[in-house]
Amino acid sequence: MLQKPRSRGRPSAQAERVREGGRGGDGRAPRGGVAEEAPSTSRGPGGSQEARCPSSQGGRRAEASPAVGPRSQKQLELKVAELVQFLLIKDQKKIPIKRTDILKHVVGDYKDIFPDLLKLAAQRLEYVFGYKLVELEPKSNSYILINTLEPVEEDAEVRGDQGTPTTGLLMIVLGLIFMKGNTIKETEVWDFLRRLGVYPTKKHLIFGDPKKLITEDFVRQRYLEYRRIPHTDPVDYEFQWGPRTNLETSKMKVLKFVAKVHNQDPKDWPAQYCEALADEEARARPETGGPAPSS
Amino acid sequence: MQGSTRRVGIMTDVHRRFLQLLMTHGVLEEWDVKRLQKHCYKVHDCNATVEKLEDFINNINSVLESLYIEIKKGVTEDDGRPIYALVNLATTSVSKMASDFAENELDLFRKALELIIDSETGFASSTNILNLVDQLKGKKMRKKEAEQVLQKFVQHKWLVEKEGEFTLHCRAILEMEQYIRETHPDAVKVCDLCHGLLIQGQSCETCGIKMHLPCVAKYFQSNSEPRCPHCNDYWPHEIPEVFDPEKEREAGISKSNKKPLRSRQH
Numbered sequence: 001m002l003q004k005p006r007s008r009g010r011p012s013a014q015a016e017r018v019r020e021g022g023r024g025g026d027g028r029a030p031r032g033g034v035a036e037e038a039p040s041t042s043r044g045p046g047g048s049q050e051a052r053c054p055s056s057q058g059g060r061r062a063e064a065s066p067a068v069g070p071r072s073q074k075q076l077e078l079k080v081a082e083l084v085q086f087l088l089i090k091d092q093k094k095i096p097i098k099r100t101d102i103l104k105h106v107v108g109d110y111k112d113i114f115p116d117l118l119k120l121a122a123q124r125l126e127y128v129f130g131y132k133l134v135e136l137e138p139k140s141n142s143y144i145l146i147n148t149l150e151p152v153e154e155d156a157e158v159r160g161d162q163g164t165p166t167t168g169l170l171m172i173v174l175g176l177i178f179m180k181g182n183t184i185k186e187t188e189v190w191d192f193l194r195r196l197g198v199y200p201t202k203k204h205l206i207f208g209d210p211k212k213l214i215t216e217d218f219v220r221q222r223y224l225e226y227r228r229i230p231h232t233d234p235v236d237y238e239f240q241w242g243p244r245t246n247l248e249t250s251k252m253k254v255l256k257f258v259a260k261v262h263n264q265d266p267k268d269w270p271a272q273y274c275e276a277l278a279d280e281e282a283r284a285r286p287e288t289g290g291p292a293p294s295s
Numbered sequence: 296m297q298g299s300t301r302r303v304g305i306m307t308d309v310h311r312r313f314l315q316l317l318m319t320h321g322v323l324e325e326w327d328v329k330r331l332q333k334h335c336y337k338v339h340d341c342n343a344t345v346e347k348l349e350d351f352i353n354n355i356n357s358v359l360e361s362l363y364i365e366i367k368k369g370v371t372e373d374d375g376r377p378i379y380a381l382v383n384l385a386t387t388s389v390s391k392m393a394s395d396f397a398e399n400e401l402d403l404f405r406k407a408l409e410l411i412i413d414s415e416t417g418f419a420s421s422t423n424i425l426n427l428v429d430q431l432k433g434k435k436m437r438k439k440e441a442e443q444v445l446q447k448f449v450q451h452k453w454l455v456e457k458e459g460e461f462t463l464h465c466r467a468i469l470e471m472e473q474y475i476r477e478t479h480p481d482a483v484k485v486c487d488l489c490h491g492l493l494i495q496g497q498s499c500e501t502c503g504i505k506m507h508l509p510c511v512a513k514y515f516q517s518n519s520e521p522r523c524p525h526c527n528d529y530w531p532h533e534i535p536e537v538f539d540p541e542k543e544r545e546a547g548i549s550k551s552n553k554k555p556l557r558s559r560q561h
Contacts, residue, residue, distance in 0.1 A: 078385055081363040085383065088318075089394045128358055130311035149312050152338050158331045160320030 071110075076117075082106050083121040087133065087145065094221040096142035096244070136222060137243045144222070146247055169198070169207050170218055175258040177224075177239055178251060179272060185229070186237040189214070218242075250283065251276040303361075304354035308339045314355065317366070318381055321391075321452040322466035325377040326540060352379075369469045372417075372495045375509030375538035380469045391470070395451060399433035400444050404453065406430070407445070411462055412475065412482050417495035418460035421445065463494050486510055487525060502526035512537045 086106045090097045107114050122133040131145040176192055177184050190200050198204055200211040207213055215237070218224045222244035229236045252266070255276045259266040267273050313335040317323065323331070329348055336345050346354075356365045363385035369378050383390065392401060406427045410419035424445065425438045436444070445461065448454040452466045463471075472492045476483055484493040487504040488511075498505045504525045506514070512535045515521040521530035 077361055078363060081361070081385060084362055085364070089391060092394070124362060128306055128311070128362065129314055130308065131315075147315070149308060149315065154334060154338070155312075155316060158316055158327075158334050160316075160323070 079107070079110055080117060080120045080124065083117055084124050084128075087121060087125065087143070088129070088131075091131070091145040094144075096136045096140075096144050096222055099141040099143070102143075134247055136247070140243075144244055144247065169210065169213060170223055171254070171257055172196075173214060173218070173224065173239065174241065174245060174249070174254050175261070177241060178254050179258060179269070183238050183240050186215075186226075186239065189239060214239075223248075251279040302357065304357045306355070306358050309335045309343075310351075310355050310358075312338060313351075314381075317379070320380075322378050322380040322464070322469060325379065326543065328379050367469050369465060370507075370509050370538075371465045372468070372493075372507055372509070374535070375512060376543075377538075377540075378465055378469065380466055382470045384473075392453065396444075396447075397433065399431045399436050400447070402432045403428070403436065403441055403444055404448060407448075407454065407461060408463070408475070409479070409482075411494060412479050412484075416460075417493075418457065418462045421456075421459050421461065424461065468492060468494060488514055497530075497532045499523040499526060499528065500531055501528040508535050509538060511535060 083102070083106050086102065087097060090101070102118075103111060103114065107117060110117060118133070125131045125133055125145065126148065130148045132148055133143055134146050136142045136144055172193070173189060176189060180188070193199070193210065198207065198210045202210075204210050214224070215226055219226045219242065222242040224242045224245070225240040227238055227240075229238050251272075255266045255269065255272055259268065262268075266276070313332060316331055316335070317328070320327075325348075332348060332351060333345055336343060345351075352366050352368075359365050364381060364383055366379055367382045369380070370376065371378055392404065396404070403424070407419055407424045410423055410427075411417060421442070425441050428436050428438055428441050445454065445456075448461075449456050449464075452464045454461045454467070455464045475492060484496075484505050485491070486493045486496060486507045488506050491507070493505050493507055496505045496507045497511055502523060502525050504523065511530075511532070514524070515530065515534045516537055518534075521534055522528065523530055
């Protein structure tokens, strides 16, 4: 929906109608009331519900009834719903979602119960959509969604988008990095890719701008780390796996991909196979679950 | 999941995969939705009988209710194809459009939307839209740029272009009906038969009531003397055919079997 004029207090009224199974939007006059007004999403720092409470910007309170006044079950539900929508939409770009953005664009006045809201949203995301909300790195205050469902080849036939055609290139680079001992120089990457007809300076039919893709897009999406190697002349950079890669895939999966490409068995690379096995074991150990919003 | 009159269903991986893949389409035709459903069953639960689509979707919607979204069914205005989209029931500023477009682009859409609603035919000419470029909020936009933004709207299935004129994509109608009714309560047109939002349709030349083409098709089906339901005057327009999914399937099969789901211009 496009941003509407502020004065309308629709959502809770609308929710009622929806529950009765009636058709939405039958032109009823919007409620201007305040008490029942569902929170219109706050945009920007000043986005508080004007009529609600003047001192709502205060910090955390210890008492059970916060200064913002009692929130109805419906309002909380709506807030969680907004949060779920926000996370789904933001994750589409594959850029980690910052906690500050969540607070600014969705949570607003409900800051005091942010951890609970996030937990509820995470539960709904996993139960309803099969996406797990995960913090990118401990204390990074940014989140991504991980798919709990395994993608299947035939998915491509029923998708509405192309998926990501760039995934192929990403997998190749991830494979290169792992096979070379978890770090690789940029020059080595291009030496390899050139053999596949992918050049840093030439536009590619499928990948567009490979240099931008690898050194910028994948880095921004946190699939890769890209660091300058000091004291190199001409300047060289090195690639490593980024935090998102470790969350979305594994060394074993990447090794299997590399093996498949070469039409061989993962065990044909004993060193990497051992490393991948160790990684599998480490993953199998119980981890502290949940998005654990560090407040 | 609380205080609901409807019993809440259970989500399984079949439903989740279905939702995930449905979300990759802005809007999807019924036949493709069925195909998607079968695919999800195949991936997760080969042996189970594929539930009737209506029940399958109602089940998912009962779970989505507490998230204020639903899989909404509609019908294309021009040829009556049943379509489905995942729509937001609570109108807030978190929207699918807002994440893909800049402020001035969203404003261009609002302007185009207004022209479309006010028009007699449901179409707004490219020229008229572009002439409003100076009135846009946000960063200044030139006409050349605005032309590209309009194409971006078409690509993302918010608008449809026909011979230099623009109207709303069926996706936009499904997703934004509520928003449109609220923001244009006076200008909005409504179908005399189904009372749904009307952008394109036929009108009675005597009393002015309007009807959707598929509504006309159904109402006057096999009626040799179509008359206006309101004023009883002779209905002067050509009566379209009722959409027949069987005929579509026959035509489709002759083309190719396993082609990926394509977006159609509605």
